[in-house]
Amino acid sequence: MLENLFARSLSLSGLSQSEAAEQLGCNLSSVKHWCAGRRDVPAGIYTSLAVLCAKIQKIADARAEEIYHNGIGWPTEITRIADLPAGSQEMVETMAIMMLASDDMGFAEQI
Numbered sequence: 649m650l651e652n653l654f655a656r657s658l659s660l661s662g663l664s665q666s667e668a669a670e671q672l673g674c675n676l677s678s679v680k681h682w683c684a685g686r687r688d689v690p691a692g693i694y695t696s697l698a699v700l701c702a703k704i705q706k707i708a709d710a711r712a713e714e715i716y717h718n719g720i721g722w723p724t725e726i727t728r729i730a731d732l733p734a735g736s737q738e739m740v741e742t743m744a745i746m747m748l749a750s751d752d753m754g755f756a757e758q759i
Contacts, residue, residue: 655683657697660701662738662742663700665680667735668697671696700736708739711743712748
């Protein structure tokens with residue numbers, strides 16, 4: 649089961665394999681091997697991925713606040729200045745909308 653942990657982590661972060669290689673400072677071949685479970689993932693890679701996921705969450709929180717006050721409009725300064733790859737920017741938007749839709753602030757009726 650652990651051999652799929654890295655691939656699942658990428659999926660949850662919104663990163664493609666090539667975006668992951670760039671963000672994590674490694675080559676695409678390594679990412680492909682880790683996703684397939686052919687090689688062990690160095691512990692530092694998981695730490696870097698966790699830091700990136702925390703950044704995505706923080707930006708999603710800010711984006712949810714922005715949507716709540718100003719509407720959905722895309723793209724925004726929040727995601728542009730975050731320097732995230734495209735897949736993670738889409739994840740930020742999705743997370744922000746889901747947070748608001750599940751909130752008791754009545755936002756779901758506005759979507």
